[in-house]
Amino acid sequence: MLKIGIKKHQVTSHFALSNIQIKVKSGEIYALIGKSGSGKSTIASLLVGLKYDPEYSISIDSKELNDGLDRLIPKFKKAGYVPQTLHLKPHHTVYNYAQVLFQYLPNAQQDAVITKYLKQFYLSKQRDTKVADLSGGERQKLALLEAISQPISYLVLDEPFSQLDTEQKLEFSQIIASVVNERAIPCILISHDLTDILQLSHSVGIMENGKLVFQGSWTKFKESSNSVVLRLKKAILDWDNQMKGLINNLR
Numbered sequence: 743m744l745k746i747g748i749k750k751h752q753v754t755s756h757f758a759l760s761n762i763q764i765k766v767k768s769g770e771i772y773a774l775i776g777k778s779g780s781g782k783s784t785i786a787s788l789l790v791g792l793k794y795d796p797e798y799s800i801s802i803d804s805k806e807l808n809d810g811l812d813r814l815i816p817k818f819k820k821a822g823y824v825p826q827t828l829h830l831k832p833h834h835t836v837y838n839y840a841q842v843l844f845q846y847l848p849n850a851q852q853d854a855v856i857t858k859y860l861k862q863f864y865l866s867k868q869r870d871t872k873v874a875d876l877s878g879g880e881r882q883k884l885a886l887l888e889a890i891s892q893p894i895s896y897l898v899l900d901e902p903f904s905q906l907d908t909e910q911k912l913e914f915s916q917i918i919a920s921v922v923n924e925r926a927i928p929c930i931l932i933s934h935d936l937t938d939i940l941q942l943s944h945s946v947g948i949m950e951n952g953k954l955v956f957q958g959s960w961t962k963f964k965e966s967s968n969s970v971v972l973r974l975k976k977a978i979l980d981w982d983n984q985m986k987g988l989i990n991n992l993r
């Protein structure tokens with residue numbers, strides 16, 4: 743179980759995160775959504791240890807991570823993180839990149855593990871392609887592979903769908919679901935688009951101005967009369983109606 747507690751985290755004189763309590767069970771995906779600037783990426787940075795504030799607590803299976811010892815390293819070792827902006831070394835081929843990631847494995851196992859992951863991530867055809875030549879979607883997959891290449895205890899994905907087309911989104915959703923399920927780890931999935939995470943996530947949290955204004959299961963979301971939830975539900979139903987109209991025109 744991943745538990746996050748942020749009492750207050752002041753980012754600028756006019757923006758702070760406050761009263762954020764989140765719990766995510768192993769094998770579950772918690773979608774964190776909200777408008778641009780609502781504080782989602784700031785939460786991600788705290789979660790993976792890239793930002794420090796003594797006023798927050800993050801624990802995995804009841805072990806606190808935000809303590810003195812863990813603060814000596816730039817990022818929590820237990821966290822797998824795919825940031826919004828990717829920083830992948832460009833000159834390796836996909837296979838060589840994966841070899842570096844899995845170099846801690848005995849040589850005899852390495853090739854089988856890399857081949858398995860490239861297949862699972864639909865990257866087999868790009869095995870000999872240089873990272874610099876990959877498409878945005880393929881880079882996202884490689885970044886996810888990097889994030890899970892170490893034995894991590896939780897996963898944080900910041901806007902993983904932002905550069906993907908509809909087909910790629912479906913494929914990437916399936917990859918995320920399989921990884922979270924196989925590893926049985928909690929996952930925080932940040933997105934600004936509700937439609938991207940509706941099917942994939944088990945629960946949802948909505949951020950507004952640094953506060954979590956709603957959280958719960960999709961059933962709770964469906965039944966909620968919270969004004970932000972009502973606004974989002976209306977937006978998604980309007981979108982659905984518009985899409986139906988457009989798709990009917992294609993028939």
Ligand SMILES: Nc1ncnc2c1ncn2[C@@H]1O[C@H](COP(=O)(O)OP(=O)(O)OP(=O)(O)O)[C@@H](O)[C@H]1O
Nearest residue numbers: 753754757776777778779780781782783784785934
């Ligand atoms: N290092 C920083 N210096 C100054 N302001 C910052 C810094 N980091 C974040 N902020 C501000 O904090 C607020 C929250 O930013 P954050 O990136 O967490 O939002 P977000 O919800 O992830 O937005 P988006 O969906 O656009 O990525 C914004 O107003 C942002 O400008």
